[in-house]
Amino acid sequence: MFWKKAMVLMLTAMLAFPLAACAGRQGSNSAVSEESVTAGETAEEGNGNILVAYFSWADNAVLSEDVDAVTSPSVIPPGNVQQLAGWVQEETGGDLFSIRVTDPYPSDWDDCLERANEERGADARPELLENVEDLERYDTVFLGYPNWWYGVPMALLSFLEQNDLSGKQVYLFCSHGTGGLANSVELITEAAPAAEISDDIFDCYEEEAASSEEDIRGWVEELGQVVSGGDLVSDLSGTVTITAVEQEE
Numbered sequence: 001m002f003w004k005k006a007m008v009l010m011l012t013a014m015l016a017f018p019l020a021a022c023a024g025r026q027g028s029n030s031a032v033s034e035e036s037v038t039a040g041e042t043a044e045e046g047n048g049n050i051l052v053a054y055f056s057w058a059d060n061a062v063l064s065e066d067v068d069a070v071t072s073p074s075v076i077p078p079g080n081v082q083q084l085a086g087w088v089q090e091e092t093g094g095d096l097f098s099i100r101v102t103d104p105y106p107s108d109w110d111d112c113l114e115r116a117n118e119e120r121g122a123d124a125r126p127e128l129l130e131n132v133e134d135l136e137r138y139d140t141v142f143l144g145y146p147n148w149w150y151g152v153p154m155a156l157l158s159f160l161e162q163n164d165l166s167g168k169q170v171y172l173f174c175s176h177g178t179g180g181l182a183n184s185v186e187l188i189t190e191a192a193p194a195a196e197i198s199d200d201i202f203d204c205y206e207e208e209a210a211s212s213e214e215d216i217r218g219w220v221e222e223l224g225q226v227v228s229g230g231d232l233v234s235d236l237s238g239t240v241t242i243t244a245v246e247q248e249e
């Protein structure tokens, strides 16, 4: 159903929103000035070496009173990625950071799709409300996002361009519709070319996000035991250790 709707919207958007017009839209709503905060200040403060950063529509929407909970399910908190991020945070003891834009998205599904598609067409970089302070203290970053238009919300690229993850171990987790990860990993890799992005990625279908607690906690736990040919791997307690290659019996 999503794809049918999406294709119609994409065609509509392509006709109705010339790229030049879209490009002008960003930045026109920057009433809130950019500021930096320590990630831990926005939520729980925990393991000082691990950052759990995520983008979720529910954290980036203006909720109107008549929001349709049926057609726009993931705009009602908790959002899908928001929930996943919460479990990753609990499992790792890391600091939680919600990537938020200064100009939130509509809570109506179709309107949100349309704006996201405009931003994608314009290769926009939505302005962020906050950036991570003291990013250098994090060795490991868990980065969560939804698939938006076969890729990522453009704000995720703003985040990656403004918060340098070079040299850090990055683990991706994603919630999506029927499109899966699509081009998201390529886009993230392009925006953070010097980050150590693991190809062990957690992803789940949107309707299964709410029941994925055990799976995502298990994934985090397994990452703690990941052995990658003597490479540096985080043991998730905050220390970075060099591990031996596991021998098969």
Ligand SMILES: Cc1cc2nc3c(=O)[nH]c(=O)nc-3n(C[C@H](O)[C@H](O)[C@H](O)COP(=O)(O)O)c2cc1C
Residues within 6 Å of the ligand: 002, 055, 056, 057, 058, 074, 075, 079, 080, 081, 082, 112, 113, 114, 116, 145, 146, 147, 148, 149, 150, 151, 175, 176, 177, 178, 179, 180, 205, 206, 209
């Ligand atoms: C603007 C927008 C675009 C989307 N584009 C896609 C897509 O191209 N492919 C897909 O599989 N799902 C797509 N989805 C569905 C989301 O990836 C999915 O519902 C996800 O679980 C939402 O996570 P969240 O609640 O944390 O925002 C889109 C959702 C939105 C709001």
